Amino acid sequence: MKELPFEIKFIYVTAIVLIIVFAVFIVFVVLMYNKKQILYLKEKQLNIESQNQLLQKELEKQKSIEKERERISHDMHDDLGAGISALKLQAEFLKQKAQDDDLQSDIDELLKTSEEMNLSMREMLWSLNSENDTLGSFTDYAIRYTENFLKKTKIKPWFESMDIISETPVSTELRRNMFLCLKEAVNNAYKHSQADTLRLSFSQKENRFLMEISDDGIGIDKEKPAGNGLRNMNRRMEELGGGCETLSSGKGTHIIFKTTI
Template sequence: MNIVDIIIPFTVALFIISVGVVLLYQNFQKNLIALELEKAELEARQRDELLQNSIMVQEEERKRIAQDLHDDLGAVISIIKMNLMLMRQKQNENVVADDPAGNVQNLINLSETAMASVRNISHQLMPPQLEAFGLLKSIESVVDQINQLGEIEVHFVFKPDWPFVKWPVALSIYRIIMELFNNTLKHALARNVFLEFDCLNGNLIIKFSDDGTGFPDGLDAGGGLGLVSIDARARAMNGRFDYGNGAEKGIAVILTIPFN
């Protein structure tokens, strides 16, 4: 056997191997590109879903504010208007009012009620204590107010090294806690609420639980606007919202938020 007989098969085999390697590499690149495209599409869908949830939350908050304006402030202003129109009618008819001072005082009282409604709505939009005193003090204030009612006992604990949380994140956490309190007070029939602020491995960990009736069976994050709102706020902070029923009874919620 001469050297040509050895080189030719070897060259053919080497060529086949080279072609195979090229084809494998091309297939690998194709799969890699497909995975990248799939990942990009998934991220785009998640962004779209987050945007839709955020818009839904904003629209619901606008709806709630409009309802508050209509029910509270609108009603008071209507009464003030009726009183003023009645006073003008009596003045035009030269009728002496039975109690002018009392009528004026009534209008003053109604005006104070309207101002209180405006303050209440503005505080819901932008809690003044949150900006002035920070998240922990604001939550402590809310806890004290709830406990003073005597209907439910809130047990609030937090780590001494809980970090200072910047305004946008603090506001979102505050809104989430308020939504959880609201749900428990309205629906849970609970006697105790347990709220814990922790910090672990660069994450803010917020645990909320109660001893009430718990979530209805089969409820998912789309099952209630409150849960949608909380989930949207958590995801907007690159966080995670986990919830379910406790081991014995009541709800158990864990909010995990990356802290930089």
């Protein structure tokens, strides 16, 4: 058998050596990659565990806050509620005995003040109760408040809800700011609009929520500067990352509150 030339042998040997070196290099790269992957997965697992611990601490903190809110709510109901009721009963008892007209007038003012304090306390209790942190709770309470506020006035309220998912969770801050905007708008309509009707409507589209309040009154005098009420409503909606739009003409006023839930 004829022996291969030295050059061809050298090429074969060089090729084999290169293949072995390349194979060793590939094995080394794979091992390093696997090692890095293992380190990455361990680091990721540690991050997940750390995040879970932080999440657990945050959940415990939220539960603690909710528990404290409920305790304050119960204390207010038991202590302040009982005190206001006792004050009202004593004032009514004194009114029955009072003969002087001026004294009876003062007692009537006291009764009015106690009733206002009772309403304010109920609003605070509603705001504090975490069970009310849903869209349905807010709309129900807003309708109930508007009905009670306007029942002794000449303004007739109308209510409308479109596509509202009652179970949608909302924050306490959103409920509070939206409710204070509602109070301001309804009070302004009562004091300034000379309206016969007021329409309160709610609508929801995915995570967008709209509350609209419109009346058929004389509208807002555009020549006068905006009052504190309008400025406060705009500020509260900005705090929620939403907006407040006021449309007014001689045929009435339409206020639109928009926010993300």
